[in-house]
Amino acid sequence: MEEVPYFHALATFACKANRLYRIYVGRHELVFIWAGKGGEGMAGARFVSRARAGAVGVEGLLSRALGKGLERWLDPARQNEVRGQQLDRTPLARLIADHPANVRLHTGGFQEVRIGARSDHHARAYSDHSHQALLHIRHRKLGKLRLGLSSVEDVQLAMDLLPRVLGTRVRVDMARPTREQPCGCRFCRFPG
Structure with missing residues (x-):
């Protein structure tokens, strides 16, 4: 079985939940x-817990507790880690139909x-605070999509892999x- 190379990116939307994709x-x-959920609201929860961190007494304690509670509730890291493990051990052919957000895009459709x-x-x-670069895509079937590349390694992979299959359509x-x-x-x- 041939290994298909991939990178991760967070598809961001104005009016619906962000989606982490393995591309x-x-x-x-x-x-x-x-590949999982985005972390919408995480930065706001951190802001709440840090904004009143210097406050003393009950008010400061409640602000910090509220912020930390919101962070734990909103953080998708554990769920995304479980999904990543599932993706690692499942062949691509079986993954394609396992979620309604999955999509195949023929290279000929990329504009x-x-x-x-x-x-x-x-x-x-778009609550995409850890992105390292932006990937803008326009495809005949999908339309326009904005994705945040999740890490330096993902940016480097995208820079290497996409021109190989899409040629001059990649800038x-x-x-x-x-x-x-x-x-x-x-x-x-x-500060906090």
Whole structure:
């Protein structure tokens, strides 16, 4: 069985929940497999727990407890880890039909693919604070999609894999990253 290379990206939406995808890059198609949930609200919960961290007494204690409770409730990390383990041990052919958010896209349908630098505006607007680059896709079947590439390794893989199968339809508007960039949005910059 041939190993199909992949990278991770968070599809972000204005009016519905973000979706973490594992994107397999085949010779003639890209396969988007649902890999978990986005962490909407996590930065806000951290902000709440840190904003009143200096407050003394009951008010400070309640703010910190509320923020930490919200963080634990909103954090999808454990569920996403379980889903990742399931993806690791299941062949791609069996994964395609296992979730309604999965989609196969033939390479001929891609009209534009652009990899651009991380954006604090995107981080704030779409609760994608850990993204390292943005992947913009326009496909005949899917339409437009904005994805945050989850790590430096994922950005490097996308930069290597996508031009091989999509050729000149891929545009890279950034230098190859070598280290992780921290989020600079106002929620993440807040001291705490």
